[in-house]
Amino acid sequence: MEPIDINLLQQEIDERANKQVYVHLETTNGAYASHFNKDSYNVGAFIRNAKVQYERGKVVGAESTYRVGLKLEIGWIYAEGVNKYEINENGSLLMAGHDREGRLMVALQISETPFHY
Amino acid sequence: MSEHVVVIYPHPDDEAFGASGTITTFREKDIPVTYLCGTLGEMGRNMGNPTFATRETLPEIRKQELIKACEVLDVKLEMLGYRDKTLEFESREEVAKHLNSYLQEIKPSLVITHYPGYAVHPDHDAFGAAAIRAVEMMPEEERPAVWAQAISNDHLEVLGQPQVQNDVTSVFRKKFASILAHKSQADGMLSKVRNEEEDIELAAQTWLGRESFYIWDFE
Ligand SMILES: [Zn+2]
Numbered sequence: 471m472e473p474i475d476i477n478l479l480q481q482e483i484d485e486r487a488n489k490q491v492y493v494h495l496e497t498t499n500g501a502y503a504s505h506f507n508k509d510s511y512n513v514g515a516f517i518r519n520a521k522v523q524y525e526r527g528k529v530v531g532a533e534s535t536y537r538v539g540l541k542l543e544i545g546w547i548y549a550e551g552v553n554k555y556e557i558n559e560n561g562s563l564l565m566a567g568h569d570r571e572g573r574l575m576v577a578l579q580i581s582e583t584p585f586h587y
Numbered sequence: 588m589s590e591h592v593v594v595i596y597p598h599p600d601d602e603a604f605g606a607s608g609t610i611t612t613f614r615e616k617d618i619p620v621t622y623l624c625g626t627l628g629e630m631g632r633n634m635g636n637p638t639f640a641t642r643e644t645l646p647e648i649r650k651q652e653l654i655k656a657c658e659v660l661d662v663k664l665e666m667l668g669y670r671d672k673t674l675e676f677e678s679r680e681e682v683a684k685h686l687n688s689y690l691q692e693i694k695p696s697l698v699i700t701h702y703p704g705y706a707v708h709p710d711h712d713a714f715g716a717a718a719i720r721a722v723e724m725m726p727e728e729e730r731p732a733v734w735a736q737a738i739s740n741d742h743l744e745v746l747g748q749p750q751v752q753n754d755v756t757s758v759f760r761k762k763f764a765s766i767l768a769h770k771s772q773a774d775g776m777l778s779k780v781r782n783e784e785e786d787i788e789l790a791a792q793t794w795l796g797r798e799s800f801y802i803w804d805f806e
């Protein structure tokens with residue numbers, strides 16, 4: 471994955487607007503958070519292959535932290551903390567935020583075909 | 588009954604960190620070992636350090652790492668095709684039946700799995716419970732022994748001392764090699780140790796030199 475270039479990423483988001491797409495959205499601090507630190511909490515959520523269509527998508531932010539919002543007909547999809555992106559071999563747009571150790575903290579992925587696995 | 592060990596864990600790397608020393612001592616005695624691995628760890632957080640995986644490439648990468656680790660340990664591998672983080676939401680009875688079909692076929696003398704309720708990760712707890720249920724489905728006289736591994740911080744306090752405590756320092760090279768096979772996952776954990784210790788292998792040895800299991804009581 472590459473560090474985010476906001477103009478290039480915005481183009482990729484625009485290209486996928488007003489089409490039926492599949493979304494993977496995820497955030498996690500790991501299943502071991504409270505095992506290693508009793509003062510922390512295990513939190514996480516994911517949705518895989520949500521079939522949606524967004525009328526407008528926008529990336530906002532600077533340097534190492536970006537937010538992405540997708541406006542749906544009757545709702546929103548939102549991710550905060552993404553800092554890398556890539557277009558994979560299936561043409562899917564993958565965005566993710568990693569911590570200093572390379573661990574995934576947040577992911578937002580948009581694909582015109584369903585995600586595998 | 589001829590000896591055969593079946594290891595039942597949900598994630599690629601559970602076998603390396605948790606039981607690879609014990610597995611090695613069985614293999615040195617020429618006892619066959621089969622690993623029933625539940626998922627491909629699709630939802631793992633570690634993407635390598637520096638990152639080389641994405642959420643979409645991680646399953647295939649971890650599958651290759653798992654195959655390599657099983658070659659290192661010289662064990663037969665079966666990948667069961669569940670999805671990471673979802674095992675506790677599957678029907679326990681159905682998962683148990685699935686596991687039981689392998690046990691019927693292999694007729695193991697020993698099953699190694701996680702201790703349900705004391706294994707920290709929900710997949711560990713759920714798969715451990717299903718594994719024990721799978722053994723319970725067998726007629727009493729055919730049941731293998733079950734060694735259950737507890738990880739939670741409170742397990743000694745609540746469950747007491749594990750009956751099986753294997754010092755695996757003599758086969759540590761093999762254990763370390765199986766851990767390194769899981770590169771995407773080992774990078775992060777080992778760099779944590781690396782920051783604090785000069786000799787990473789020695790540090791890992793003190794940290795991972797013992798493998799403990801409770802003997803499951805079906806009464
Ligand atoms: Zn695990």
